[in-house]
Amino acid sequence: MQSLQPRQRWMSVLAHSQPAQLRSHWQALNISPRYRNIRAPEIGLAQLQGRMGATGRRFVLGDVTITRAVVQLENGGYGYSYIAGRDKAHAELCALADALLQQPEHGEQLQQQLIEPLAALQHEQRQLRARAVASSRVDFFTLVRGD
16 A cells, blocks of 8 residues: 555545544543534535446446535644545534634644554454455366266
């Protein structure tokens, strides 16, 4: 996997987080900044496209529901989020976390107490899924008959 820039990484971690896990980690921080919605959370559709073998012609894979939000902190910083699904509160919290992660006074604390634990949980879930898939793997082989 290629290296991500810091903001790309935290945006990915926030967008892929489970809403309940994000809320519980957020509440433990005990941070309640003042902000306003620039773009209130709204639900829409995005069309997914794919390619056969990553090199073929594009085709429409299907549609996915997304929720987006934009917030502005009291000090003028902006936060953005796009998440899969219809959870408006999750999208707003992701946007708020994005805005605060860009602030020097909150960035390090949020990295250590929010992003890293969520990333670790996501990594663990991927590992569990990979083990479950690997346990059901079937290797096919062909026996060549001699004449």
